[in-house]
Amino acid sequence: MRVSTSSPEETERLAALLAAGLAPGDVVTVSGELGAGKTTFVRGACRALGVRGRVTSPTFTVGHRYRGRVDVSHLDLFRYTGFAAPDWADLEPYFEGAVCFVEWPEVGASWLPLARADVSLTHRAEHVRELEITAEPDLIERLGSGRA
Numbered sequence: 001m002r003v004s005t006s007s008p009e010e011t012e013r014l015a016a017l018l019a020a021g022l023a024p025g026d027v028v029t030v031s032g033e034l035g036a037g038k039t040t041f042v043r044g045a046c047r048a049l050g051v052r053g054r055v056t057s058p059t060f061t062v063g064h065r066y067r068g069r070v071d072v073s074h075l076d077l078f079r080y081t082g083f084a085a086p087d088w089a090d091l092e093p094y095f096e097g098a099v100c101f102v103e104w105p106e107v108g109a110s111w112l113p114l115a116r117a118d119v120s121l122t123h124r125a126e127h128v129r130e131l132e133i134t135a136e137p138d139l140i141e142r143l144g145s146g147r148a
């Protein structure tokens with residue numbers, strides 16, 4: 001599905017609707033250019049999953065693991081120029097027993113578990129972002145039903 005949002009809050013709300021349909025073991029990729037709103041999307045999802053602390057892009061580490069109602073991992077592969085078995089060994093624990101969001105997933109694509117949803121954000125105007133979300137019909141339905 002394609003949908004536009006007009007504020008960060010709206011992007012967070014959309015992410016929350018998607019998150020409500022996720023369970024540990026599920027992976028969501030979040031792609032898009034710098035500043036497109038990937039971390040904003042993940043923040044909205046984290047809140048919906050009961051994560052209370054700050055949700056910021058991992059910068060000094062490859063990922064964060066938060067405790068909410070379920071564990072939530074947040075990875076950012078931006079700094080990887082290549083990806084091989086030792087890299088996957090570093091990341092694998094983040095995927096175990098957690099809902100896992102991956103920013104800049106492209107470099108690790110052949111190693112990551114199959115995603116339940118792929119989210120791609122495009123900058124359209126100062127506060128406008130277009131989201132393209134690919135997922136199974138049951139997840140897409142949640143997004144549709146939550147919109148007024």
Ligand SMILES: Nc1ncnc2c1ncn2[C@@H]1O[C@H](COP(=O)(O)OP(=O)(O)OP(=O)(O)O)[C@@H](O)[C@H]1O
Binds near residue numbers: 008032034057
């Ligand atoms: N509709 C919108 N949806 C999401 N973010 C928006 C929207 N409108 C404005 N913004 C702003 O755009 C910025 C998005 O930043 P964010 O850190 O989420 O992007 P990012 O894609 O994770 O960037 P990076 O590639 O640096 O990790 C924030 O400052 C946010 O407030």
Ligand SMILES: [Mg+2]
Binds near residue numbers: 038040057
């Ligand atoms: Mg980010």
